[in-house]
Amino acid sequence: MEPQIIVRAAPQEFICRPGSWGSLEQHLQKRGIRRVLVVRGNRSWTAAEPYWPQLKETEVHYHVYSGECTYRERDVIAGYASEHQLEAVIAVGGGKITDLVKSAAAQLKLPAIILPTLAATCAAWSSLSVMYDEQGAFIRFEVFASSNALVLLDPAVIAASPSELLAAGIGDTLAKWYEADVIIRHLEAPPVEVELAWDAARRCRENLLRYSSAALAAVRSGELNDALTRTAETIIMVAGLVGGFGEDYGRTAGAHSVHDALTAIPETHRLLHGSKVAYGVLVQLALEGNWPEIDGLLPFYQELGLPTSLKAMGLDHLTREELLKLGERAAVPEASIHMMPRLITADAVADAVAELEEYITAGQSQTKGASIL
Missing domain, CATH: 1.20.1090.10 (Dehydroquinate synthase-like - alpha domain)
Structure with missing residues (x-):
C-alpha cells in the first residue's frame, strides 16, 4: 500500500467570522473578478439571503441547482459560465452545491469561491468533488489540481441552519x-x-x-x-x-x-x-x-x-x-x-x-x- 501523497492542505484564503460574507465584493475586486455565476439552492437560499451582500460593482448571474451533484448538472453550470464569459463560480449552499461548483470551476479553470450555509461536510475546504448519478447513487470522487480560491464561513449563517x-x-x-x-x-x-x-x-x-x-x-x-x-x-x-x-x-x-x-x-x-x-x-x-x-x-x-x-x-x-x-x-x-x-x-x-x-x-x-x- 503506497498511495502517492500530494498535499492539498487548504483553500487559498479562508475567513471565519460573523459578517464575513459582507467582504465578498472586496475579495472579488482584489482578484480582478467582475462577472460571476452564483449557484444556489432553494431552501438554503431562503435562510442565506438575509446574509447575502449587495454586489454593487459586480455582474451577478444566478443558477438554481437541481438537487443532485451530477455530471449533467455540472456541465449545465460550466456551459452557462462559459457562454456568458463569467470569471468565477460561487457556491452558496451545502456540500452538493459546493461540489458542483468545484467541479464546474475546475473544468473551466476558473476560481471556485465557497460561502457555506451548512456545517455538514468539509466540502467547502477540500479540493475534490463527490459525484452521484441521477438517482443519487455514488459514482466516484474527483480530485482537482487547484484549491478553492476563497472560503467565507459566517458562523451566524450556520446558526440559522437546521x-x-x-x-x-x-x-x-x-x-x-x-x-x-x-x-x-x-x-x-x-x-x-x-x-x-x-x-x-x-x-x-x-x-x-x-x-x-x-x-x-x-x-x-x-x-x-x-x-x-x-x-x-x-x-x-x-x-x-x-x-x-x-x-x-x-x-x-x-x-x-x-x-x-x-x-x-x-x-x-x-x-x-x-x-x-x-x-x-x-x-x-x-x-x-x-x-x-x-x-x-x-x-x-x-x-x-x-x-x-x-x-x-x-x-x-x-x-x-x-x-x-x-x-x-x-x-x-x-x-x-x-x-x-x-x-x-x-x-x-x-x-x-x-x-x-x-x-x-x-x-x-x-x-x-x-x-x-
Whole structure:
C-alpha cells in the first residue's frame, strides 16, 4: 500500500467570522473578478439571503441547482459560465452545491469561491468533488489540481441552519478519526504529512466530543456561541486538513465505503450523508471487533440522533441476500474499505452489519463498555 501523497492542505484564503460574507465584493475586486455565476439552492437560499451582500460593482448571474451533484448538472453550470464569459463560480449552499461548483470551476479553470450555509461536510475546504448519478447513487470522487480560491464561513449563517444537518456534519466529521486511525496506526513510519493528518483527525474527535452538545443547543435556539463556531470550523477546516495532508491515508476507509453502498438503496436517499457515514463508523468498528468503542460512542450517537442500526434507518427488512449485495457494493475493488489492514469481503461486511444489528437490538451495549463522553 503506497498511495502517492500530494498535499492539498487548504483553500487559498479562508475567513471565519460573523459578517464575513459582507467582504465578498472586496475579495472579488482584489482578484480582478467582475462577472460571476452564483449557484444556489432553494431552501438554503431562503435562510442565506438575509446574509447575502449587495454586489454593487459586480455582474451577478444566478443558477438554481437541481438537487443532485451530477455530471449533467455540472456541465449545465460550466456551459452557462462559459457562454456568458463569467470569471468565477460561487457556491452558496451545502456540500452538493459546493461540489458542483468545484467541479464546474475546475473544468473551466476558473476560481471556485465557497460561502457555506451548512456545517455538514468539509466540502467547502477540500479540493475534490463527490459525484452521484441521477438517482443519487455514488459514482466516484474527483480530485482537482487547484484549491478553492476563497472560503467565507459566517458562523451566524450556520446558526440559522437546521440542527439535524449540523448533527449529520458532526457524524461525518467524527469518521475522520476512525477512518484515518485505522489506516495510519498500522504504518511503520508515517511521513510527516500523514502524521499531521493523524493529528488533525484526532482533533476532530476531541473537538466534537467536547463542543457538539452546546453547538446543537445554539442552533436549536438560533443563537451563536463559541461552541458552534468551533464545531463549524472543525467540520469544515480541521476535517479538510485530514485529507488535505494525508491524501488516501487520511481520506476514507470503511465508514465511507458503507455509506457509498447504502446510496444504492433507494430508501436511504432521504437520509443525510453524515448520518449514513456515522452508521458506517459503527460497521467499520464491528469489522475490527472493537465493541468497547462502539459502546462508548452509543450515548453520543443517541444524544445527536445519529443512526446506530438498520432499524433506525428503516432498513431492518433487508434479507441476507440484500445484505450481501450491500457488502458487494461496499467492497468493490476500488473501495476505500480496502485501506483497512485486513482482507475485507462482501461476506465480512454483511456479517458485520448483521452482528451490529443483533448487538444493538439485544441491548448488549448497556452492559458492556463505557461512554467516551
